[in-house]
Amino acid sequence: MAICxxxxxxxxxxxxxxxxxxxxxxxxxxxxxxxTHAGERANAVMKELMALKRPHxxxxxxxxxxxxxxxASSLExxxxxxxxxxxxxxxxxxxxxxxxxxxxxxxxxxxDMCEVGVDDWKSMAxxxxxxxxxxxxxxxxxxxxxxxxxxxxxxxxxxxxSMLMDFFNGEEIDAIHLAGLExxxxxxxxxxxxxxxxxxxxxxxxxxTSEDPSTLPKVHIxxxxxxxxxxxxxxxxxxxTPMRPSLDLSLRRHTEADAELWKQAMRRPKLRKQDVEKGxxxxxxxxxxxxxxxxxxxxxxxxxxxxxxxxxxxxxLKAGRDxxxxxxxxxxxx
Amino acid sequence: MDVSDILAAHExxxxxxxxxxxxxxxxxxxxxTVTDLNPVDKESYDADREEYLMSIARDGAQALLxxxxxxxxxxxxxxxxxxxxxxxxxxxxxxxxxxxKPPTKWEQFAKAKGIHKTRKDKKVWDEAKQExxxxxxxxxxxxxxxVQWITEVRANADVDHDPVKAARDARKARVAxxxxxxxxxxxxxxxLPVGTSSTGAPADRKKQIDRTxxxxxxxxxxxxxxxxxxxxxxxLKGVKRKFDPTEISAASEKSRxxxxxxxxxxxxxxxxxxxxxxxASDVLNVRKAIRSxxxxxxxxxxxxxxxxxxxKNFKKGKR
Numbered sequence: 001m002a003i004c005x006x007x008x009x010x011x012x013x014x015x016x017x018x019x020x021x022x023x024x025x026x027x028x029x030x031x032x033x034x035x036t037h038a039g040e041r042a043n044a045v046m047k048e049l050m051a052l053k054r055p056h057x058x059x060x061x062x063x064x065x066x067x068x069x070x071x072a073s074s075l076e077x078x079x080x081x082x083x084x085x086x087x088x089x090x091x092x093x094x095x096x097x098x099x100x101x102x103x104x105x106x107x108x109x110x111x112d113m114c115e116v117g118v119d120d121w122k123s124m125a126x127x128x129x130x131x132x133x134x135x136x137x138x139x140x141x142x143x144x145x146x147x148x149x150x151x152x153x154x155x156x157x158x159x160x161x162s163m164l165m166d167f168f169n170g171e172e173i174d175a176i177h178l179a180g181l182e183x184x185x186x187x188x189x190x191x192x193x194x195x196x197x198x199x200x201x202x203x204x205x206x207x208x209t210s211e212d213p214s215t216l217p218k219v220h221i222x223x224x225x226x227x228x229x230x231x232x233x234x235x236x237x238x239x240x241t242p243m244r245p246s247l248d249l250s251l252r253r254h255t256e257a258d259a260e261l262w263k264q265a266m267r268r269p270k271l272r273k274q275d276v277e278k279g280x281x282x283x284x285x286x287x288x289x290x291x292x293x294x295x296x297x298x299x300x301x302x303x304x305x306x307x308x309x310x311x312x313x314x315x316x317l318k319a320g321r322d323x324x325x326x327x328x329x330x331x332x333x334x
Numbered sequence: 335m336d337v338s339d340i341l342a343a344h345e346x347x348x349x350x351x352x353x354x355x356x357x358x359x360x361x362x363x364x365x366x367t368v369t370d371l372n373p374v375d376k377e378s379y380d381a382d383r384e385e386y387l388m389s390i391a392r393d394g395a396q397a398l399l400x401x402x403x404x405x406x407x408x409x410x411x412x413x414x415x416x417x418x419x420x421x422x423x424x425x426x427x428x429x430x431x432x433x434x435k436p437p438t439k440w441e442q443f444a445k446a447k448g449i450h451k452t453r454k455d456k457k458v459w460d461e462a463k464q465e466x467x468x469x470x471x472x473x474x475x476x477x478x479x480x481v482q483w484i485t486e487v488r489a490n491a492d493v494d495h496d497p498v499k500a501a502r503d504a505r506k507a508r509v510a511x512x513x514x515x516x517x518x519x520x521x522x523x524x525x526l527p528v529g530t531s532s533t534g535a536p537a538d539r540k541k542q543i544d545r546t547x548x549x550x551x552x553x554x555x556x557x558x559x560x561x562x563x564x565x566x567x568x569x570l571k572g573v574k575r576k577f578d579p580t581e582i583s584a585a586s587e588k589s590r591x592x593x594x595x596x597x598x599x600x601x602x603x604x605x606x607x608x609x610x611x612x613x614a615s616d617v618l619n620v621r622k623a624i625r626s627x628x629x630x631x632x633x634x635x636x637x638x639x640x641x642x643x644x645x646k647n648f649k650k651g652k653r
Contacts, residue, residue: 021429028428085428107430145394147370147387149357161369166425169365175415176366178402186391191376217374222387226395232344235351235403238396240388257426265426 019083023269027171028085028104031078032059033066035091041098042090045118048245049088052142053167058082068101069253072110080108086167096252102163106265112257114156114163119218120248142223143181144169148189156216156251157189183243184224190217219249351400359397363405364421368398438519476505544568573630593634 007013030053032046050057066074068089075087087103098118104111144165150157164187193215224240231237257265286298353359360369370390378386405416437445444450457466458475468474479485479501487495548570552558563569628636 021432023432025428104426106426106428111426141366143395143398144365144367145370145391145398146367147372147374147390147394149371149373151369152371162423162425165365165367165423169367170425172364172421173418175408175417176402177410177412177414178407178416179413181366181399181402184391184395186387186394188387188390189374191374191379220383220387222384222391224388224391224395226399228399231351233351235400237351238392238399240392240395242384242388262426264430266424267427267431268424269431 024172025170027056028166029056029058029083030086030088030167031082031084032057032088033078033090034060034063035067035089036063036065037092038063038090039092039098041118041121042092042100044123045098045100045121045245045247046088046090048123049167058084068103068110068113069115069255075103075105075110076108079105099252102167104163104166106257106261109261110255111261111265112159112163112255114160114254115252116219116249117252118247119250122244122246141173141176141180142168143184143226145184145186146188147186148192148217150189150192150217154216155256156254159254159256160219160251161187182226184226184240186220186222186224188220188222190220192217216251219247219251221245221247221249351396353393353397353400355393359394361398361401362422363398363401363419365423365425366398366402367423368394370394435523438522439515480505 005012005016007016030050032050034043034046038046046059050059060078064074066089068075068087078084079087085105087101087105089101089103090099091101092098096115096117099115100118101113101115103113146161148157151161152158168185223243223245225243227239227241228236229239286300288296288298290296355370355372357371360371362368370393375386402416405418407414407416409415454469456469456471458469459465460467460475470476480498485497487497547567551561551567551570554561558570624633624636628639
């Protein structure tokens with residue numbers, strides 16, 4: 001870490017310890033920064049995204065002249081100071097109106113970036129009504145829905161899917177309260193233009209950096225609240241009611257992650273015993289979990305030749321014993 | 335009894351909750367995400383975009399909910415919780431993996447013995463007061479012996495035995511011992527600093543102790559010459575004194591005397607000029623370097639040795 005702070009009291013020591021890397025990570029804190037001229041649309045969209053991301057969101061109140069694609073040093077400094085894993089930079093220029101850049105960090109360095117332009121949006125005045133439960137805390141975890149085959153095949157959309165998943169839902173959790181599932185965020189693309197089909201997407205990927213991004217289909221982000229209806233079976237029937245916000249985005253510039261940094265970021269911790277029991281990892285032969293929950297192993301010993309087993313010591317059968325009989329030319333002991 | 339009606343009704347219900355697609359939807363229950371890989375239908379999209387988007391979202395949500403509702407549940411005070419499986423999509427980490435710390439002495443022992451960590455509560459039941467008191471902290475139970483106004487004392491106890499002081503000292507000693515052990519754990523967990531020998535810290539410590547011992551043995555009035563050596567002590571290595579032979583060649587004697595004379599001719603150099611002249615003095619202590627390189631004989635001897643290798647040595651070392 002470039003900035004090394006020695007804790008002077010117990011509180012700062014606790015804060016530093018909380019920032020240390022953990023095996024299972026906390027959700028990424030996102031910093032919302034405004035560029036030199038953000039514009040009304042970009043501002044409002046950032047405000048709504050922040051409401052969705054609370055409490056893991058920090059908003060910078062002042063405008064900062066930051067150009068993520070040219071100079072990443074200020075982003076790195078802010079991420080170190082605030083312990084943030086994501087940035088949303090809003091900027092509106094004549095050439096790129098209503099632009100937002102999503103930036104992801106690894107180890108306080110920029111991992112990858114994706115710039116989008118907001119073409120259309122509808123505000124979310126009604127959203128607050130739906131947050132049931134304790135006042136002031138975040139909304140419940142949204143369910144995410146991605147609709148298009150390009151999310152699997154086209155590298156740009158793979159990156160976008162990964163970014164949005166990290167943004168909305170990045171935390172690994174063990175259990176969820178089923179009644180608490182109340183909204184879905186659906187991210188869908190426009191129809192695939194005929195120039196792009198599954199066979200050629202991978203080929204085009206190499207030329208896509210120079211390709212005009214306007215040929216890529218637009219991204220629609222819609223949010224819906226869920227109503228569960230009785231269906232007679234255990235699984236209820238789902239009905240959706242549209243909810244704000246809804247955004248229409250078009251992809252612009254992007255940077256891919258540096259291969260070495262990406263490899264480090266994707267490293268997983270070694271599987272613990274519980275995960276092995278669950279069946280993850282390579283199937284280890286000879287390991288099983290019995291009813292008591294203990295991990296038992298089998299040691300396989302080869303087949304024994306029972307004919308060669310020695311059960312009792314027979315002194316008379318000892319080799320070389322004949323020499324010791326009296327009368328023989330014995331050199332042995334009597 | 336017409337069973338077929340009931341069956342048809344049941345099937346209709348099932349249909350309402352199942353989703354049929356060309357390519358089955360990929361569900362990542364760990365992240366509550368469903369991915370629909372079916373290509374977007376251009377006609378429905380153009381006809382009524384919002385309706386179409388809502389319908390595919392509904393299908394996706396239905397499939398995801400079906401998967402979530404089929405997960406094993408545990409009960410909790412808030413209601414049933416579904417146990418989520420570990421996620422299938424890999425997202426990049428925000429921070430590098432933590433480096434594994436070596437287990438402390440207690441952790442190793444506990445693992446070997448099979449001892450599990452027991453969580454202690456902050457409150458403890460006090461029978462005498464019939465209430466819950468803090469185990470530590472303000473008005474904690476650990477300070478009872480120091481606070482109580484009367485203590486039983488043994489018959490053979492000291493006159494000035496202060497039970498309050500004794501209890502307080504014991505508590506402070508426990509805290510200090512714990513802190514010391516914690517520091518030792520941290521030191522053991524730290525990677526060895528650059529410059530330590532590859533043989534490890536205990537070997538360094540042993541060498542350090544041996545060196546200190548050697549110094550103490552010679553730090554008596556007669557430089558340890560007449561002390562009896564205890565068993566187990568190693569014999570000390572000293573600088574071997576070399577004496578010039580009684581007969582030396584005339585040439586070497588001549589050169590030696592001339593060197594002395596030349597030294598007498600020179601002006602006495604003060605310490606200050608010496609140090610200001612030497613440019614490499616801050617990096618290298620020239621005097622000490624010569625002493626160790628020449629084994630106490632001096633620079634002239636070094637030079638002679640380097641030059642001839644034949645000439646007799648004479649001591650120049652400082653007294």
